[in-house]
Amino acid sequence: MKLGIIGSGNIGGSIGKWASKFGYEVTFSARNIKHAEEAAKEAGNNSKYGNSHNAVSSADLVLLAVPYPAVKDVLKEIGPELRGKILIDATNPLNQDYSGLSIGFTTSAAEEIQKMVPEAKVVKAFNSVFSSIYESQHSELSGKKIAVFYAGDDSSAKAKTAELITKLGFEAVDAGGLQSARTIEPLAMLNITLGYAQGHGTNIGFSFLH
Amino acid sequence: MKLGIIGSGNIGGSIGKWASKFGYEVTFSARNIKHAEEAAKEAGNNSKYGNSHNAVSSADLVLLAVPYPAVKDVLKEIGPELRGKILIDATNPLNQDYSGLSIGFTTSAAEEIQKMVPEAKVVKAFNSVFSSIYESQHSELSGKKIAVFYAGDDSSAKAKTAELITKLGFEAVDAGGLQSARTIEPLAMLNITLGYAQGHGTNIGFSFLH
Numbered sequence A, B: 001m002k003l004g005i006i007g008s009g010n011i012g013g014s015i016g017k018w019a020s021k022f023g024y025e026v027t028f029s030a031r032n033i034k035h036a037e038e039a040a041k042e043a044g045n046n047s048k049y050g051n052s053h054n055a056v057s058s059a060d061l062v063l064l065a066v067p068y069p070a071v072k073d074v075l076k077e078i079g080p081e082l083r084g085k086i087l088i089d090a091t092n093p094l095n096q097d098y099s100g101l102s103i104g105f106t107t108s109a110a111e112e113i114q115k116m117v118p119e120a121k122v123v124k125a126f127n128s129v130f131s132s133i134y135e136s137q138h139s140e141l142s143g144k145k146i147a148v149f150y151a152g153d154d155s156s157a158k159a160k161t162a163e164l165i166t167k168l169g170f171e172a173v174d175a176g177g178l179q180s181a182r183t184i185e186p187l188a189m190l191n192i193t194l195g196y197a198q199g200h201g202t203n204i205g206f207s208f209l210h
Helices: A010-020 A033-043 A052-057 A068-082 A109-116 A131-136 A155-167 A178-197 B010-020 B033-043 B052-057 B068-082 B109-116 B131-136 B155-167 B178-197
Strands: A002-006 A025-029 A048-050 A061-064 A086-089 A121-124 A147-152 A171-174 A205-209 B002-006 B025-029 B048-050 B061-064 B086-089 B121-124 B147-152 B171-174 B205-209
Touching (some): A002 A010, A002 A052, A010 A025, A010 A033, A010 A061, A025 A033, A025 A052, A033 A048, A048 A052, A052 A068, A061 A068, A061 B155, A068 B109, A086 B109, A109 A121, A109 A178, A109 B068, A109 B086, A121 A155, A147 A155, A155 A171, A171 A205, A178 A205, B002 B010, B002 B052, B010 B033, B010 B061, B025 B033, B025 B052, B033 B048, B048 B052, B061 B068, B109 B121, B109 B178, B121 B155, B121 B178, B147 B155, B147 B178, B155 B171, B171 B205, B178 B205
Parallel strands (some): A002 A025, A025 A048, A086 B121, A121 B086, A147 A171, B061 B086, B147 B171
Antiparallel strands (some): B121 B147
16 A cells, blocks of 8 residues: 655654655655755655655555645645545644634634623533433543543632542543633533444543643 | 532533532522522522622632533633633533534545545544554553544444454444534644643543443
């Protein structure tokens, strides 16, 4: 299996090196070809390097691992060659200070609710676990505590919420200010997708490994 | 600690019943007061029931667990009483067929990329794990495989991506069609928030318990 790497930085470089150990024939590319060369050298296992065209031309799998703002230019370059190819997108559209995503995101239910009741201390919590878990009153699966992520702007309100989460046996994971509801609400959506559309059922959850 | 429940359905009813076991003085409310009464009866532990005003009036913590479309009306009713109170928001702004969120979401990097190269088979993957994990070439933490969620519209492209993920030792979790990048990209943002802003560092990850 031939793996072409577009962007040989932290993500692309590391995954390429690692994959080369498992028999993938890796070709690294990078805007600065020296980075691609270094990655190929460190990878060994007959890894190659070159420009983006070299990485794509014979690849079965192409890993896109450039910073999101660079995506458009890169795809203009190699777009035509990607016809029918598998393009693994590892990008994240982070904004400049890494405090959020630059596209796709505008608000969350929690933030809208806070606007409706500005003098309440809103804390997002309990939304990313199926109700059947709460009904069954178990907070562990496969020997791990299910994580209940919470977010809010008032620290004492968060502390009391965390206390309730913890008493029920979950791991209370502080996800930051209320704006982090923009990450916790999609997590619930992921949970629902896995449970229903993907057929895992509702006896599922996420744990936070740290 | 007094816990007022707004909406005694699957989520609110279950959490209220469970919390009552840990000494929380719970007051259930629901649009249909019979549901609140039933929940209180099942909970026992001196749990009470009433209308939303009763649930809020003396509560230290108020759990909002009504369907998102009902939020506005409920908050109009009890808004003034929430001044200075802790409101735990357990809602999810799901759209009508539960296929996505109705607010806050518009697109994802993966979908934009697919538009740029319509004839490539785009698969979202590898974006929700820190590069330092890839660098260190370990795919387990605390004895659990880190989950690498992937999403795409082409099943053979997804299968090859899953194969790579699995070879590296991660748990490959199929999150559905490419639109599910709208849940996986926020997951990366959550990961970044936990790692940096919340101080857990980058040797972290999520696992999927099922």
